[in-house]
Amino acid sequence: xxxxxxxxxxxxxxxxxxxxxxxxxxxxxxxxxxxxxxxxxxxxxxxxxxxxxxxxxxxxxxxxxxxxxxxxxxxxxxxxxxxxxxxxxxxxxxxxxxxxxxxxxxxxxxxxxxxxxxxxxxxxxxxxxxxxxxxxxxxxxxxxxxxxxxxxxxxxxxxxxxxxxxxxxxxxxxxxxxxxxxxxxxxxxxxxxxxxxxxxxxxxxxxxxxxxxxxxxxxxxxxxxxxxxxxxxxxxxxxxxxxxxxxxxxxxxxxxxxxxxxxxxxxxxxxxxxxxxxxxxxxxxxxxxxxxxxxxxxxxxxxxxxxxxxxxxxxxxxxxxxxxxxxxxxxxxxxxxxxxxxxxxxxxxxxxxxxxxxxxxxxxxxxxxxxxxxxx
Numbered sequence: 001x002x003x004x005x006x007x008x009x010x011x012x013x014x015x016x017x018x019x020x021x022x023x024x025x026x027x028x029x030x031x032x033x034x035x036x037x038x039x040x041x042x043x044x045x046x047x048x049x050x051x052x053x054x055x056x057x058x059x060x061x062x063x064x065x066x067x068x069x070x071x072x073x074x075x076x077x078x079x080x081x082x083x084x085x086x087x088x089x090x091x092x093x094x095x096x097x098x099x100x101x102x103x104x105x106x107x108x109x110x111x112x113x114x115x116x117x118x119x120x121x122x123x124x125x126x127x128x129x130x131x132x133x134x135x136x137x138x139x140x141x142x143x144x145x146x147x148x149x150x151x152x153x154x155x156x157x158x159x160x161x162x163x164x165x166x167x168x169x170x171x172x173x174x175x176x177x178x179x180x181x182x183x184x185x186x187x188x189x190x191x192x193x194x195x196x197x198x199x200x201x202x203x204x205x206x207x208x209x210x211x212x213x214x215x216x217x218x219x220x221x222x223x224x225x226x227x228x229x230x231x232x233x234x235x236x237x238x239x240x241x242x243x244x245x246x247x248x249x250x251x252x253x254x255x256x257x258x259x260x261x262x263x264x265x266x267x268x269x270x271x272x273x274x275x276x277x278x279x280x281x282x283x284x285x286x287x288x289x290x291x292x293x294x295x296x297x298x299x300x301x302x303x304x305x306x307x308x309x310x311x312x313x314x315x316x317x318x319x320x321x322x323x324x325x326x327x328x329x330x331x332x333x334x335x336x337x338x339x340x341x342x343x344x345x346x347x348x349x350x351x352x353x354x355x356x357x358x359x360x361x362x363x364x365x366x367x368x369x370x371x372x373x374x375x376x
Contacts (some may be wrong), residue, residue, distance in 0.1 A: 004086050009254055010065065011073045011082075018088035021061070029057035032145060040141035048138060056142040061087070063119050063150050067157075070094035070115035071108055078104040090223065091153070102176035109168030113154045120150030161195030162188040163227045170227050182242065185235035192228025196221045237361065238330060240368035246332060247325035250346045252354030256280045259289045261312035263300055266310040271297060278343050280352055281314055288322075288345050288352045290314035322347050330354070 004016040027365070033053030039043070068085045071094040073081050083095040099105035124147025131140035132244065160165040167188045174184035200271035203217025257270035271294055283289040292314035300308065322345040323332040332344060344356040 003229045008169060010069050010085055011076060013076075014084040015065075015074055016084050016086040018086060019180045020089035021087050025061055028060055029053040032056045032142075036145050037141050040144060041136045041138045043326070044138055052138045052142050056145060059142070059146050060149055063116065063123075063146065064091050064153075066119060067112045067116050067153065069093050070111040071294045072096070074108045074111040075099075077301060078107060078203075080104065090220065092272050095188035099172075102181075103171045105175065106169060106172035107174055109165050113157045113165050116150045116154035116157065120147045120152075120154060123147035123150060158193050159184070159195060160188075160226055161228065162192035162231050164192070164195075164224065164292065167192050167228070182235055182239040185238065186232060187230045189235055193225050193232065194225070196225025196228055199224065206254045237333075237365060240365045241329045241333070242328045244364065245325065246327045246329050246344070246346055246356060247353070248361050249329050250325070250344075250348070250354035250356045251276070251360055254280065254352075254355050256282050256352060257292075257310065259283055259309070259314065261310050262306055263308045263310050263313065266292075266303035267297055267305070276343070276355070276357065278355075278357070280345060280355060281311060282342075282352065287350050288317050288320075288347060290316045291343065292346070317345065320345050323356070324348060326351050332356075 001300070003020075004018040006013045006014050032054070033049040037052055037056075038047050064087060065085075068087070068091075072082045073087050075094070075096045078099065079098040080099055086093045086095070096108070099108060123143050126376045127140045127143030127145075127147055128148040130137060130143060134140060157164050158169070160170040161167045170191060171184045173185050175181050178184060180293065196248035199221030200218045201221070203214040203219075203221055206214030206217065208214075255270060255274040255276065257266050257279060260283075261269070274294075277294050278291050279294070280288050281290045281292060290311060292310055296313050297310075301312065321336055323329075323344075325346055325348050342356065342358045342361075345352065346356060
């Protein structure tokens with residue numbers, strides 16, 4: 001996620017933190033210290049409330065991490081690749097590969113909410129027990145607040161709306177029942193769009209009636225609707241490319257250029273004749289050595305173009321997505337790692353056979369929508 005930095009590892013995968021996390025922690029601490037704690041444990045000093053609110057906010061952030069850790073740990077047990085775990089203002093996000101079975105998808109999806117519900121129940125029980133022993137103490141109030149927050153988190157995440165965990169659970173159940181993954185994906189994402197709009201509408205009505213917190217619900221609902229819409233597009237894409245081989249989607253022949261040319265010569269002899277915005281480069285042996293984006297070439301000052309080799313401003317082949325002509329396009333797209341994207345180099349026996357661009361994918365989707373067979 002843009003705006004996040006790596007802060008460590010959890011269950012063997014990178015842990016990242018978005019810049020919005022400290023802001024979220026401050027807001028949580030402020031609400032806890034100014035409202036919740038004085039109501040649950042009145043009569044303490046501002047210093048006590050301030051310290052307890054910071055501790056409570058940190059514990060809640062820890063419980064959010066525990067929620068995401070459950071997803072990541074379950075995915076790894078199910079042999080699903082996990083790229084990273086990121087904490088941000090709306091909780092967390094675990095980036096992982098696509099589960100290959102409905103059972104695996106269900107297990108990964110439900111693990112987070114169940115962890116939050118279990119943690120919330122333990123914290124709430126401990127807070128109630130401590131309150132019975134010590135009276136209306138600040139530690140008991142923090143635990144009660146933490147417990148209810150996690151119970152709410154668990155229940156909210158179980159709403160049947162992608163990208164919430166409940167939407168993933170719904171998708172897994174529909175996949176298991178219908179044996180049609182793409183149909184299940186479309187249904188879960190559609191549910192997410194409807195739920196997002198409903199949440200945003202409820203939040204806006206609450207705001208108009210004098211509840212400032214309604215704006216937060218508007219934001220959350222809008223986010224759910226937008227992400228669900230994107231997931232619906234991905235489900236449509238998966239349907240359109242089902243069974244399609246890379247060779248059927250690629251552009252071929254494609255304009256290439258020697259990687260030893262200067263930027264100026266490359267522009268004059270290769271780039272101006274191409275119909276693509278990204279061009280593969282070939283080494284002395286005719287093997288693909290990387291991809292250069294035309295926008296990077298245009299950003300190079302004219303005075304530097306004669307002394308700079310085009311390979312020096314290109315993305316090397318080791319960092320470019322690649323596939324064989326007979327690979328399934330759906331599997332290739334699923335395997336794209338973070339930070340990688342189009343175009344995809346299509347390599348056959350070490351030599352370039354073509355490239356797959358975003359326009360190639362768009363053409364497949366358009367043909368599918370027109371009732372075609374989804375191949376070039």
